[in-house]
Amino acid sequence: MEFVRKTKINSLAVAIGTSHGAYKFAGKAKLNLEILKEIKQRLGMPLVLHGASGVPKFLVDRAKKFGLKMGSAEGVPDDQIMKAVKLGINKINTDTDLRLSFTTSVRETLKKHPEEFDPRHYLGPARDYVQKIVEHRMQVFGSKGKA
Numbered sequence: 001m002e003f004v005r006k007t008k009i010n011s012l013a014v015a016i017g018t019s020h021g022a023y024k025f026a027g028k029a030k031l032n033l034e035i036l037k038e039i040k041q042r043l044g045m046p047l048v049l050h051g052a053s054g055v056p057k058f059l060v061d062r063a064k065k066f067g068l069k070m071g072s073a074e075g076v077p078d079d080q081i082m083k084a085v086k087l088g089i090n091k092i093n094t095d096t097d098l099r100l101s102f103t104t105s106v107r108e109t110l111k112k113h114p115e116e117f118d119p120r121h122y123l124g125p126a127r128d129y130v131q132k133i134v135e136h137r138m139q140v141f142g143s144k145g146k147a
Contacts (some may be wrong), residue, residue, distance in 0.1 A: 011047065
């Protein structure tokens with residue numbers, strides 16, 4: 001893996017079965033953990049998992065309840081993420097979960113309070129809901145209390 005070292009990169013995003021967005025898998029979600037294990041052993045450098053949002057059902061259901069039109073989204077299950085972390089993933093990108101939680105909260109607030117037009121009154125709850133999702137993801141990633 002000398003060619004990777006020659007690039008002087010300090011981390012590498014690996015393709016082990018994830019993809020960006022809410023529609024990651026055609027069938028059952030599954031990361032290729034054997035490839036991850038081999039890459040980590042060979043490179044010994046920090047690895048990044050892109051497209052690793054969980055897209056949890058409770059969040060999708062809540063978003064749909066407040067008007068989001070969304071097909072059958074499928075994310076990376078928490079147990080797969082936990083295994084990937086144990087095998088060497090150091091950074092995890094989960095933007096879809098954050099966007100989904102933010103949008104869900106804004107939709108909910110505006111649906112319950114259609115008279116609301118002050119962004120401070122719907123952006124604050126959205127920020128708080130994103131924080132809840134981040135706290136959950138930190139727990140899954142094993143990073144809670146490590147800051």
